[in-house]
Amino acid sequence: MTPRTLLRDIERKAWLQTFEHGLWDIAIGLLWLSIGVSILTGYVWMTPIWVAVALPSLQQSMRRLIVPRIGHVAFRKRRQRSTARITAILTVTALLGVVFFFLTSWSTQANAPRAILWLRSHMLAVIALIWGGALAIAGWAADFPRLFLYGAVLFGVLLGADLGLPYDMGESLLGVGALITAVGLILLLRFHRRYPAHEQEEDADA
């Protein structure tokens, strides 16, 4: 291993440690869960409220649960940009998917353009492509490999629903959301066992 590769490895390990705690997984899982519940119950307002509540909660949880255990690190600009990208991509595509779903569901015009009718008949496949693709792009942009897996699972489950498997979109998202949340909770428990909390001992560095 050359020195440059070793340094890159050090940086990547430090970066990946910031995803070890599972809070991102829980946030993403609960996002799909909330979309699934809002589709099943018809309460469309649940998802925007969840996004508005989740982002500050995630920030607070990081500060209270994660920072005392692995400390605080500011990455260089390239990494900082990718964190902003992952949040933006996931939020925008989740909302786009919901908007697309409700627009096509509520459209009752029989004389709608053929493209809209085609999209309506393959709505789940289109949403599978948008959300699965978004997760994969976010995984690539943030160098967060688990997102590829989540994207593939979401894509597969929604495509299955489109191809006629006996579950609908709401149930698909509920299942995938529950699965991702469970993975996140397991990672969080493992993280807590692995890293004990430290307090900054400011006098020691005087």
Next chain:
Amino acid sequence: MRRTRESSDGPIEIDRLIHEPARLLIVAHLYVIESADYVFLMQRAGLTWGNLSSHLTKLEGAGYVELIKEFVERKPHTMVRLTDEGRGAFDAYRRQMKALFEDLPVEGGD
């Protein structure tokens, strides 16, 4: 200043301040990130608080790192950052070590 330098007739001088394994890990981490606090560096370098503090004091004394004191939720919090001088010293150290090992003759294992 403990800069690495190469003399034409004398032995190669290595920056011993960076060469020490624990400090090498600290500087390598600070080289690839922007800044980090004590807890992060303790975790990544596998050091105790006292050890880390002692190494950082030496690095700070040489001007290689700077300690940025701030308050987070009314609690004091220290971030550590590699200075331009520290970055330059680490670059020089890398070049020196690379040259040192590249000059070694390759021997077949026995």
